[in-house]
Amino acid sequence: MLPDANPIYGESPRCDLHADLHEIVARHCGEKTNLLQLLIEVQACAGYIPADAASYIAATLDIPRARIESVASFYSFLHLKPVGEYRVLFSDNITDRMLGNQDLMEQMCRQLWLQPGKVSEDGLLTINTTSCTGMCDQGPAMLVNGHAITRLSSQRIQEIGQLIRNRTPVAEWPADYFKIENNIRRGGLILDNKLAYGEVLQTTKTITPETIISTIKDSNLRGRGGAGFPTGMKWEACSNAEGDAHYVVCNADEGEPGTFKDRVLLTRHPDLVFEGMTLCARAVGAKKGFLYLRGEYRYLLSHLQGVLQRRRDSELLGENILGEQGFDFDIEIHLGAGAYICGEESALIESLEGKRGVPRNRPPFPVTHGYLQQPTAVDNVETFCQAVMAMHMGAAAYRAIGTEKSSGSKLISVSGDCASPGIYEYPFGVTVRQILTDCGAVNTRAVQVSGPSGICIGEHEFDRKLGFEDLPTAGAFMVFDDSRDMFEVARNFVHFFAHESCGFCTPCRVGTSMLKQTMDKVAAGHGTQHDLTEIENLDHVLQTTSHCGLGRTACNPVLHTLKHFRPAYESRLKSLDFEPAFDLDGALARARQMTGRDDAGAHLKESE
């Protein structure tokens, strides 16, 4: 029997893949670049990608069949084998853990008689963890068949377990489960903007691309995705690059754990985002744009498509925008499917082309050789919003906000140990301490600024300022109070990087996995001084030889916590120079499980 289709998006409640497959492929015009989109639809319809569907798609698209397997197996939300009618994924960011997700998952596994990662014998469900789903301000969170559920509690888990047992379609579950709050705590330039949609395009439609680029350059706007590259320079380089076509890409693959501001922008201010993309298109001469939306935010798809359609109807997209001859631009939304690495711009472009999201060798850079090797401007959701405001206010007025090298405002996603988690907008230059005060954080031990790949700072650094001069940030701000174990925080992040490594280069593929094992060894009480040296050695190799930023920053959480909170590590070490990673007693676990024994006689004595 085929499982539920994708009920929330108005598709048929029961999917007959064999009938629909032809239509799905046809809808994507048999384009190879749409392979990932096609696979996502098959997955949503059938619950997995059946072998005969893969063969059919390969034959129709005229691609090797192995490519289907190759692409599908790269993305964690796609499956080549049946994984249950209900696919339950607990968000496993450290903030979810702090809110008790592990107990809830255990409760659900007990209730439904299931082990994590295993398909139940009746094929009803799987329960597993997934990387941060971007709901850190309203966790613990989960995804059920791709639908986000927030504010999990023991009672809610109990109810969900019952609904699954009764095979109630997800569409009939209480709407309250799927309610997602914006939690805007402090507005500013972007969040309080009163622009009517199309307003800025109306005033800029007649000015030259060069004027747009020079205004953005003069505004000192820098990318909000983390790297902080000057936006005007990027647009200029893209505009100057020769190609058959130019493209604009909005990076809405907000995967950095602890970040959720783009989700709020796309919910509350989608017009600002699309207006920014259209402005960019005018500047670089693009006729086509993509919004790459992370799979976890799939629930926003119909809302965003509605906004796009309204903009088309209002002459803000399509041919001759606002009556301006030759100003043609339209936007297509592509979905991701559970791969953090696709937030890296060249990996994102590979994914847009329907491939595995492996970062490219650079140079050449996307501004000259991006989507289909054509000049492409890739910017973050928030960057496009800021560009519209800079254009609206004028460069000088925009530059007056923030600090000398960091102009404008920044949206901060606050989560963790504080009274009011949510979105805060500040001019650049705000201190960490100010944010902590505003969000009601007390007894704060540490803040993870800009997510696991960012920096972990301790109390003596709380007067540092957010901005490119001091503490650059993509927006995540996770607060840990003095009850938290910073070793466990780092270990969670290390697991995240190992899970998300694309596996292309040796240091990251093997190194993140070794780092994870060493951290687990220390956590299990088998660590020694030697392991800390080993961690430092792995960090060095990752930092110096990795192919992309993921590998190079994968060791940051450990490096920073070792620097500030070394006792959290050392208190776990055995006072030995060497301790084998092999755990004799642990090796008997399987035998204990098979014999159903767990008494003292079934364990080896700890030899001291």
Add this chain to the structure above:
Amino acid sequence: MTDTFQLDGATVPFEPGQTVMQAALAADHYIPHLCYHPEFKPHGSCKLCTVKVNGRTMASCTMPAEAGLEVESEIEEINALRRTLVKMLFAEGNHFCPSCEKSGNCMLQALGYDLEVHTAGFRHQYPDRPLDASHPDILLDFNRCILCELCVRASSEVDGKNVFALAGRGDTKHLIVNAESGQLKDSNIALTDKAMQVCPVGVILKKRVGFSQPIGERRYDESPISAQALLDAPRPSDAAGDCAACEDAP
């Protein structure tokens, strides 16, 4: 006049479009590598060819050569990184050199000797990677795969067949065969394919000839990989068309 850069104090000339690795090999300077092959577009995944360029570590196979670069390769700091990478590869797969029929002809083993890697140093991962012996003439021993993608590239770019592909990601990344059954016997591979010739380790093996060349008389028994790699390196004077990597050279 051709431009030059410095490699460990030596002056290396290069043609426009060449990478640091290509120019170095053409000028008789060895830089360790595994996933680089003179006949294919540089790929940059193994990172064994990491060098220091003007103080920054870069993969030399993908780094475009530029006039005046200061490249350091044969220095302890870089060789220490390479040693760790080789150890990682040994620990990641199931490599048992004494019983491997590729012993003496294996680039990973030869690099290990050249860099004086005496032990894997890391905890062995012992991945479960079943063999594929389905094909009458060819054996696939995935245990030894280092995921360099040379067979993938050879099959697609030279043979035009796409017999191989990579699946999974991170530590679950693995080599797969293009067939609904997943078995090599159901693919269109042929013994004469380029994909049969490029595996630097012992994954793709011709059956029944494993030991026809005695151990002790094999490629890396004669001279170390640092010398052998230079013999393979394309020279600007080579016949045009022989080597994809030097097609653009005059």
